[in-house]
Amino acid sequence: MTQAPAAMPREPRDDPDAAAVRAAQRDRRAFEVLYRRYLDRVYAYAFYALGDHHDAEDATERTFLAALKGIDAYSHTGAGFRAWLFRIAHNTVSNAMRSRRRKATQPLPEGWDRAAPNADPATLVARAEEGRRVLRAVGELPLDRRQVVLLRFVDGLSAAEIGEVLDRSPGAVRVLLHRALRDLAARLDA
Amino acid sequence: MPTQRTPADRLDQAVDALLAGEHVTLDASLRPALSAAEALRSTLLPVPPGSRFQAALAGRIHGDRLAERTLRAVNTTRGRLIAAGAVSSAAVGVGVTAYAVWRTSRRHARPAHR
Numbered sequence: 276m277t278q279a280p281a282a283m284p285r286e287p288r289d290d291p292d293a294a295a296v297r298a299a300q301r302d303r304r305a306f307e308v309l310y311r312r313y314l315d316r317v318y319a320y321a322f323y324a325l326g327d328h329h330d331a332e333d334a335t336e337r338t339f340l341a342a343l344k345g346i347d348a349y350s351h352t353g354a355g356f357r358a359w360l361f362r363i364a365h366n367t368v369s370n371a372m373r374s375r376r377r378k379a380t381q382p383l384p385e386g387w388d389r390a391a392p393n394a395d396p397a398t399l400v401a402r403a404e405e406g407r408r409v410l411r412a413v414g415e416l417p418l419d420r421r422q423v424v425l426l427r428f429v430d431g432l433s434a435a436e437i438g439e440v441l442d443r444s445p446g447a448v449r450v451l452l453h454r455a456l457r458d459l460a461a462r463l464d465a
Numbered sequence: 466m467p468t469q470r471t472p473a474d475r476l477d478q479a480v481d482a483l484l485a486g487e488h489v490t491l492d493a494s495l496r497p498a499l500s501a502a503e504a505l506r507s508t509l510l511p512v513p514p515g516s517r518f519q520a521a522l523a524g525r526i527h528g529d530r531l532a533e534r535t536l537r538a539v540n541t542t543r544g545r546l547i548a549a550g551a552v553s554s555a556a557v558g559v560g561v562t563a564y565a566v567w568r569t570s571r572r573h574a575r576p577a578h579r
Contacts, residue, residue, distance in 0.1 A: 310526060318514040332518045336525065343526055409508040428505045431484055434477055446473075452480070453473035456498035463501060 290355035299346050306343050309356070314339070316430045317364045323425050324368045326414070334371050338364040358439035361432060365422065365440050412462040420455035423448060476502075 290296075295312070298305035317338050322331035341363050349359055413424060419441070426432045426440060434445040434452070441448065472495055479489045480502050491499050 306526065307523070310523070314519065314522075315511060315513050319509075319512045322512045323509060328515075331512075332514065335514065335518075336522050339522060339526060405504070406508045409504045413505070413509075424505060425509070427480065428484070428502075428509045433481075449471075449473040449477040453476050453498065456476065456501045459501040459505070460497035463504060464497070 290351055290357075292356035293351055296346070296349060296351070296356050300349070303343065303346070306346060309342075309360075310339055313357070313360055317360065319429050320361070320364055320425055321368055323413075323429050324422070325371055330371055330375070334364070334367045337367045341367070354433075354436040354439040357432065358436040361426065361430065361436070362440045365426075408463060409459075412459050415462065416455055416458060420451055420458060423451045424455050424459075427452060 292309065292312070295305065295308045299309060314335070318331055318335045321334040321338070322328060325331055325334060338360070342360055345363075349356065353359070413421060416424065422441060423437055426437045427434075432440070434448040437443075437448045438445045443451075475491065476495050476498055479491050479495070479499055482489045483499070483502055483506060489499060
């Protein structure tokens, strides 16, 4: 039995970006508001997915230029502007991964061990090592589970929004997340 | 009738709470998955892009708008040029025809040379 796609059309008032999107559709100068709001999150998603700052910059640039080009055609349906933008980011990242035949291994982000500047060195080393293990385990997940993990934990998207990005129902996304976390727990425990 | 929530639903709700910074407890079967979620939350830290890249991209977004405005202006100018050209051609055509008619009528009006 196939699972019925979840009906989740939203009114524009449910989308926190609705006003900014309408403004950008009237006057493209207003797109800068959306750009500033989402730059860090799109970049972080691309960085963790592609594992390289240069590739992440390239994917981020493509994402925002495509969004700017398509903003007039955007309509307030589905999970909102954020999901629409991350769908573009996801497609851009997927294309980059395909064209470069890159296996997304995850290097540590710069400044990772500066999170607790007053911690003692032994704690920092242990944290950095733990971080490497986690990132390695994320990189070893099957692609669909890895994508769900990144969109959920890096970008804070809900199951409904991730469903819009990946063309799946929110229920299917929740199941994928459950499997991904169980899988990660087993890898980290090993 | 209340529906039974699946483990995936309960875990998803726990992740929501975790990402909101709340303290989360779950039954033993989901605890390892929740521990993995906690590890992800403390590992997948924000990675801000470089300031040079930010400035360059902002410039490109602005540049695209500029390019679009320029293109629109050129298109408008081109339209005006085409319209002006058509009017000029028509005016020249009308002028030439009028001159030819005038010349012909004068020739017919003149007495013939003997």
